[in-house]
Amino acid sequence: MDWGILEREPELARLASAAREAADGAGSVVLVLGEAGIGKSSLVKALPDHLPHDMRVLVGECDDLATRRPLGPFRDLIGSVGRELADAVTEGGDRHRVHEALLEELRGAVLVVEDVHWADEASLDALRFLVRRMERLPALLVLTYRDDELSREHPLRQLLGQVSRAPRVHRLPLARLSLNAVRTLSAGRVDPAQVYAVTNGNPFFVAEILAAGGTGEVPPTVVDAVLARLRGLPGATVDALEQLAVVPSAVERPLVEALLMERAAVPTEPDGHGSPAAGEPGPLTDGVSVLAAAEQRGLLTVTPERVAFRHELIRRAVADSLPAARRIGLNRAVLAALVARPGSDAARVVHHAAHSGDQDAIARYGPDAAKDASVAGAHREAAAHLRLVLRGRHRYAPAELADLLERYAVESYTIADSAAAVAAQREAVALRRSLGDTLALGADLRWLSRIHWWAGNADEAQEAAREAVAVLEHAGDDRLLALAVSNTAQLRMLSERYAEAVEHGERAIALARKAGDPAILAHALNNVGTARWRSGDPGGRDQLEESLDVALAAGEVEHACRSYANIIWTLLDNLQYDEADTFLPPAMELADRAEHLGFLNYLHVELAMRRLAAADWGEAEKHAEYGMHDFVPARCPALTVLARVRIRCGRPGAGELLAEAWEIAVETKELQRTGPVAVARAEAAWLRGDAKAVIEAAGPVHAQASRLPGAPYRSDLGYWLTKAGHPVPPDDSDHPYALQARGQWRRAAELWNAAGCPYEHAAALAESPDPADKLAALAAFDALGAEPAAKLLRAELRRLGVRRIPRGPLAATRENPAGLTERQLQVMRLLAEGLTNAEIAARLVVSVRTIDNHVRAVLDKLGAPSRRQASARAAELGLLPGGAPT
Numbered sequence: 001m002d003w004g005i006l007e008r009e010p011e012l013a014r015l016a017s018a019a020r021e022a023a024d025g026a027g028s029v030v031l032v033l034g035e036a037g038i039g040k041s042s043l044v045k046a047l048p049d050h051l052p053h054d055m056r057v058l059v060g061e062c063d064d065l066a067t068r069r070p071l072g073p074f075r076d077l078i079g080s081v082g083r084e085l086a087d088a089v090t091e092g093g094d095r096h097r098v099h100e101a102l103l104e105e106l107r108g109a110v111l112v113v114e115d116v117h118w119a120d121e122a123s124l125d126a127l128r129f130l131v132r133r134m135e136r137l138p139a140l141l142v143l144t145y146r147d148d149e150l151s152r153e154h155p156l157r158q159l160l161g162q163v164s165r166a167p168r169v170h171r172l173p174l175a176r177l178s179l180n181a182v183r184t185l186s187a188g189r190v191d192p193a194q195v196y197a198v199t200n201g202n203p204f205f206v207a208e209i210l211a212a213g214g215t216g217e218v219p220p221t222v223v224d225a226v227l228a229r230l231r232g233l234p235g236a237t238v239d240a241l242e243q244l245a246v247v248p249s250a251v252e253r254p255l256v257e258a259l260l261m262e263r264a265a266v267p268t269e270p271d272g273h274g275s276p277a278a279g280e281p282g283p284l285t286d287g288v289s290v291l292a293a294a295e296q297r298g299l300l301t302v303t304p305e306r307v308a309f310r311h312e313l314i315r316r317a318v319a320d321s322l323p324a325a326r327r328i329g330l331n332r333a334v335l336a337a338l339v340a341r342p343g344s345d346a347a348r349v350v351h352h353a354a355h356s357g358d359q360d361a362i363a364r365y366g367p368d369a370a371k372d373a374s375v376a377g378a379h380r381e382a383a384a385h386l387r388l389v390l391r392g393r394h395r396y397a398p399a400e401l402a403d404l405l406e407r408y409a410v411e412s413y414t415i416a417d418s419a420a421a422v423a424a425q426r427e428a429v430a431l432r433r434s435l436g437d438t439l440a441l442g443a444d445l446r447w448l449s450r451i452h453w454w455a456g457n458a459d460e461a462q463e464a465a466r467e468a469v470a471v472l473e474h475a476g477d478d479r480l481l482a483l484a485v486s487n488t489a490q491l492r493m494l495s496e497r498y499a500e501a502v503e504h505g506e507r508a509i510a511l512a513r514k515a516g517d518p519a520i521l522a523h524a525l526n527n528v529g530t531a532r533w534r535s536g537d538p539g540g541r542d543q544l545e546e547s548l549d550v551a552l553a554a555g556e557v558e559h560a561c562r563s564y565a566n567i568i569w570t571l572l573d574n575l576q577y578d579e580a581d582t583f584l585p586p587a588m589e590l591a592d593r594a595e596h597l598g599f600l601n602y603l604h605v606e607l608a609m610r611r612l613a614a615a616d617w618g619e620a621e622k623h624a625e626y627g628m629h630d631f632v633p634a635r636c637p638a639l640t641v642l643a644r645v646r647i648r649c650g651r652p653g654a655g656e657l658l659a660e661a662w663e664i665a666v667e668t669k670e671l672q673r674t675g676p677v678a679v680a681r682a683e684a685a686w687l688r689g690d691a692k693a694v695i696e697a698a699g700p701v702h703a704q705a706s707r708l709p710g711a712p713y714r715s716d717l718g719y720w721l722t723k724a725g726h727p728v729p730p731d732d733s734d735h736p737y738a739l740q741a742r743g744q745w746r747r748a749a750e751l752w753n754a755a756g757c758p759y760e761h762a763a764a765l766a767e768s769p770d771p772a773d774k775l776a777a778l779a780a781f782d783a784l785g786a787e788p789a790a791k792l793l794r795a796e797l798r799r800l801g802v803r804r805i806p807r808g809p810l811a812a813t814r815e816n817p818a819g820l821t822e823r824q825l826q827v828m829r830l831l832a833e834g835l836t837n838a839e840i841a842a843r844l845v846v847s848v849r850t851i852d853n854h855v856r857a858v859l860d861k862l863g864a865p866s867r868r869q870a871s872a873r874a875a876e877l878g879l880l881p882g883g884a885p886t
Contacts (some may be wrong), residue, residue, distance in 0.1 A: 006203075007181050008043050011172045015043070016050035018170050019110055019140050023052045027137035028168035031160070033147040037204025037313050038174045040144040044112050047142075056109040063249035064312070065351045067369070067384040068120030070376035071098065073113045076250070079305060081105050092376040095122070096593075099129040106130065106139040115312070117145040117156050121415075122378035124159050125597070131159070132592065135167045147173070155380060161625060176201030185210060204313055211298065226317035229297055237293045241300075245318035246330045246355070249348075250308035253288070258337040260290060331356035346372055350385060362388055363395045367404065374411060383411040383420070390424075402431040406444060409451060414598070416631045418455035425451050429464075439480060442472035446484045453491065456632035458669040465491055482511035482520045489527040493534075496671050496708050501531035518554035522547045522563065530566045534573075536710025541567075561591050561599035568606045569672070573712040575736070575755045577613055584610065601626040602634045608641045614844070615759040615784050617645045617822040636664040636673045640680050647684045648759060649822065650787035654684060674701050675713030682720035687788040694724035702728065715741070740764055758844060759784055766793050771802050778806065783829045783843075785822055820861055825879065827854040828862075832871040832880050 011032075018028050032040045048057050058080055060073030069075065071089050078086045085101035088094065113119070113127065127143070134141055143163075150156055163169055177185075178201065183192040185206060199205035211229055230238055240260050244251055251259075291307060294300045301308050309315035319327065335352040338344040339361070346369035353361035366389035373382035386408035393401050409425035412418075425448045432441035445468035452461035468484040475481070489505035492498075505528035512521035525547035532540025544567055551560035564587035571580040584607055591600035604626035611620040620641055627638025643657035658681055665673035678701035685693035702717035706729060715735035718728045722741040731738040736755075739748040749764035762780035765773050766789070774797055781790035797805050820828060823844075830840045841851040855867070864870035874880050 006184065007177055008039060008046075008174070011043055011174065012046055012050065014170055014172060015047050015142070018168075019047070019051050019055060021168075022110070022138055022140040023055055023108070025138045026168065027134040027139045027141075028170060029131055029134050029163050029166055030140065030142045030170045030172060031163060032142060032144040032172045032174065034174035035148050035202065036146055037202045037311070038176065039203040040174060041114060041311070042203070043172075043174065044114070044142055044144060047110065047112075051110065054108070057112065058105075058109055059112045059114065061114040061250060062116055062118035062120070062123065064115075064118050065248050065347065066354055067347055067351060067373075067388070068118065068123075068378070068381050069249075069345055069347045070120050070122045070373045070378040070381060071126065072120055072249075073116075073123055074098070074102065074126065077105075092122070092372065095125060095377045098122075099126055102126060102130060103133065103137070106137060106141075108138055110140040110142060112142040112144070114144050115146070116143045116159075117149055117154070119156065120373070120378045121155065121380040122373070122376040124155060125377050128159055128162055128597075131163050131166055158626075165622065177203055177206060182206055204311055208314075223317040223321060226299075226314050227321055229299060230318070233293050233297070234290075236290050240290050241294055241318055242322060242326070243330050243333065244300075244307060245309070245315050245322075246327060246352075247334055248315070248351075250306045252306050253304065254341065255334075255337055256288060256307050258341070259333060260288070328356050332358065335361060347381065347385070350388065354388060359392050359395070363392050367407075370407065370411070374407075379411050379414040383408060383415055383417065386411060387420075398431050398435055399437070402428050402435065402440070402444075405431065406447065409447065413451050413454055416454075416598070416629055418451070418632070421451045422448075422455055422457070438471060438475045439477055442468050442475060442477075442480055442484060445471060446480075446487050449487055449491070453494070454632065456664055456667045458495065458667065462491055462495075478511050478515040479517050479520065482508050482515055482517065482524070485511060486520055486524040486527060489524060489531075493527045493531040494670050494672070496534075498531040498535040498709070502528050505531065518550055519556045519559055522551035522554065522556055522559040525550060526559070526563050526566060530570065533570055534710060534712070535708070541570075544570075557590060557596055558599070561587065561596055561603075564590070565599060565602055565606065568603070572606065572609050572613070575613075575751075575757075577610060577756050580606075580610055598631060598634075601629070601631070605634050605638045605641070609637065612641050612644060613755070613757050613760075615648075615757070615786075615826075616844070617649055617785065619823065621645050632664055632668065636661050636668070637676060639664075640676045644680050644683070647680065647687060648784075648786050648789065650791075654680075658684065671701070671705060671708070671713065675705060675717070678702075679713060679716045679720070682717065682724075686720060686723060687792065689792075691724040694720050695726045698724075699726065736760065736764065740767060759786060759789075762786070763789065766796075771797065771800055774800075775802070775805075780843075782806070783826050785825055820858065820879070824854055824858050824861070827851060828858050828870070828874050828879055831855065831858065831867055832874060 015030060015032075018030055022028060032043060034040055044059075051057065058077050060076040062073050063069060065072075070092055074085070074089045078089065082101075082105060085098075085105045088097045088101040092098070111130075113123075116123075116127070119127070127141075130141055145156060150160075179192065179196050182196045182199070182201065186192040186195060190210065195206060195209055199209060208226060208229070230241065233241075243259050244256070247255075288302065288307070291300055291302060295302050298310055299314055301310055309318075322330070331352045335349065335356050335358060338349050338352065346365045349365045350362055350369045353359075353365065366385050370382045370385035370389065373379070373385060386404060389404060390408060393404075396404060405424045405428035409421045409428060412421035412424060425444065429441065429444045429448055432444050435441075445464050449461045449464035449468060452458075452464055465484070465488045469481070469488055472481040472484050485504055486508035489501045489503075489508055492501035492504060505524050508524035509521060509528065512518075512524055525543055529540045529542070529544030529547055533544060534540070544563060548560055548563035548567065551557075551563055564583060568580050568583050568587065571577070571583070584603065588600065588603050588607070591597075591603055604623045608620045608623035608627070611617075611623060624638040624641040624645075627634035628642075629635060639657045639661035643654040643661065646652070646654035646657070658677060661677045662674075662681065665677045668674075678697055681697035682694045685691075685697055698717040698720045702714060702721060705712070705714040705717060708714075715731055715733055715737040718731050719737035719741045721728050728741075731741060734751075736748040736751040739745075739751070745764050745767035749761050752761040752764055758780060762777040762784070765780070766777035768774060768777075774793060778790055778793050778797070781787075781793060794805055826844060827840055830843055835843065837851045837855060838848050840855075841848045844851070859865070859867070859870050862870045862873045864873050871880070
């Protein structure tokens with residue numbers, strides 16, 4: 001009986017089917033998930049026998065190192081792949097080269113990445129790159145992971161979120177074995193009920209306990225089960241197993257030989273460790289031959305290239321059974337062997353140095369390990385190495401320590417660990433002061449300013465920026481001074497001090513041109529252009545677009561992404577959604593291609609804002625989730641979008657989201673953060689009938705916005721204050737909200753419709769005195785699933801004496817038994833009204849192709865072959881508004 005695939009036939013069939021589809025050009029991603037020991041590896045190991053004969057299988061494993069190896073699973077492929085990928089992975093510094101080589105190597109292959117919950121950041125980047133392209137590849141990507149070990153903040157979460165949005169995804173959660181399966185495996189040798197009770201059906205536990213002898217001496221834990229299998233092995237074999245168990249990865253043959261050679265010269269007895277023999281160690285093969293007995297017991301897998309424990313749980317069981325003193329000694333032996341081998345991976349050296357307590361080795365190899373990780377794009381790993389190095393900071397001279405602290409601060413900033421970044425950079429600045437290095441101090445102060453802003457600390461960012469300019473003013477380095485001055489301009493722009501931003505920015509532009517630095521020139525043009533445009537000067541847009549052109553021409557991806565982000569944000573604020581739609585795809589493609597994930601996430605949040613305006617609730621939430629991390633500039637608007645969707649759909653939890661968003665926004669002291677949150681809080685208060693809370697939410701921020709030239713959010717907030725009966729200064733702008741505040745609801749409705757904002761269009765229409773307009777608005781709210789607004793409007797219609805008011809969707813609609821998304825519900829309701837796909841697309845302000853896809857999905861989920869039958873089925877499920885009067 002093949003234990004590995006018992007009760008796994010359906011999953012194996014789906015894997016094989018996905019592989020065959022991939023061979024025909026329809027690539028996909030397969031997620032194999034479950035607890036440790038559930039049989040993930042056994043399932044994928046059974047796959048090759050079910051593949052097309054010409055399809056290769058490539059397997060890489062992620063290791064449980066304290067700090068992961070950069071590109072660890074792809075390093076495992078060396079020897080099985082072409083020279084280009086092998087060289088790219090080995091050198092590691094050019095992520096684009098690695099990704100392109102992977103893309104080429106993967107054609108016609110199945111790539112299995114085992115234990116991806118242990119993947120390093122560079123590997124996760126590479127997998128993100130592949131996931132976005134799998135549907136266009138004749139290939140299959142299989143990822144195995146332990147879903148029960150993923151915290152909310154686990155780095156794998158983002159990759160899994162991206163996978164869930166891929167066009168072709170197969171999820172294979174593996175269940176535990178049934179009692180019948182355990183009975184089959186027991187084959188009458190042991191009491192299956194007892195085995196099942198002890199193991200709860202975990203296949204690995206079952207297998208280990210049966211191999212250990214079953215009833216009579218059934219071990220209470222898997223550690224006991226594994227140790228039971230070690231009984232009777234030669235002492236030298238047990239020693240060798242213990243030595244290999246402290247290496248959290250497959251062990252390559254040269255390292256095996258280095259670790260076991262001396263043991264190969266030691267004669268052993270079955271029940272003892274033997275004694276040293278005279279003479280030199282035996283031939284190279286003797287080092288591996290001592291493992292033969294363990295291989296025969298099924299504890300190890302031995303190949304000409306490497307040795308690995310048959311299961312990670314076996315390795316852990318052996319390692320965990322060791323006394324701490326012996327474990328330290330065994331790690332010291334691995335450390336010595338790695339240091340003696342030229343070209344050893346610095347990350348592995350540091351891992352074993354840490355586990356053996358060798359602080360000298362950490363100090364020597366840690367900085368290089370961090371550098372390798374950073375170059376490979378594994379910034380989490382780089383930060384972890386530097387964190388470990390800095391525990392021994394007394395080993396470094398002050399200048400070297402300042403460099404290490406700065407590196408750690410930048411890596412922490414990159415991974416959005418704001419607290420660590422601020423603390424490290426402050427310490428670096430303090431050291432620079434004591435050293436009297438003016439240029440280094442000025443550069444570090446500029447970094448400190450940026451890191452403070454990233455952390456949401458506006459006052460500290462401004463103070464560090466001021467001092468950076470003061471220190472560099474007469475230091476004789478135009479480039480560093482230009483960057484410091486441009487940083488000041490950026491902070492002035494972000495805090496709506498537009499005139500000052502332009503003044504500092506123009507000086508930075510002149511300095512950047514003098515220094516011949518296009519990166520700083522693009523940065524400074526961005527600040528000046530954004531400040532001018534947002535203060536009402538349309539000429540600022542040209543300058544902002546110039547900054548984009550300069551950055552793109554110079555290959556400065558980060559600065560180009562920032563230019564894109566500021567252009568898009570301003571277009572969204574100005575309700576120029578069609579134009580924003582032209583900038584979003586190239587911006588996201590650039591950030592995606594360059595793996596600038598911070599900007600990519602920020603652009604996703606901007607896309608969420610765009611989809612919110614289109615009342616595409618599901619897409620808005622999906623893209624907002626990209627911003628739900630510690631990066632304040634993205635998290636605040638992401639929280640706001642998520643809250644507004646809940647507010648407009650009547651779902652719980654908006655208050656908590658807005659409370660956090662407001663706390664962040666107030667700390668930043670930026671209107672671009674406080675404005676949208678205040679608008680959302682005012683809208684929520686109005687929908688729950690609390691006019692006083694509307695005034696409290698909108699009043700102070702409206703006063704701030706009214707003092708600024710061309711400031712956005714003034715019209716939005718003024719509108720809500722007007723609705724709540726609070727007088728505001730006249731707003732003679734042509735913003736739709738300003739028109740509504742002046743009672744010009746029809747013109748406002750036309751502008752909202754032209755801008756592609758169906759919710760706002762319905763809300764403006766609802767302000768008409770004509771009941772027919774209000775009923776049209778009600779139908780639109782119902783189609784959008786905007787329950788709170790619809791409820792208020794129904795109450796108003798009843799007060800007006802309107803007799804035939806369509807009922808809203810039934811409770812079953814909210815429970816959604818058909819599994820339709822919010823957007824699919826909208827499409828279904830409009831489809832039931834008899835609208836064509838083109839008419840639905842016009843109503844929801846999306847493309848006809850998008851509606852075609854939604855209609856197909858609706859028909860599929862409802863199991864209906866036609867639109868008419870889909871409408872009937874939706875009515876049965878309560879997914880349509882009723883027609884009876886209320």
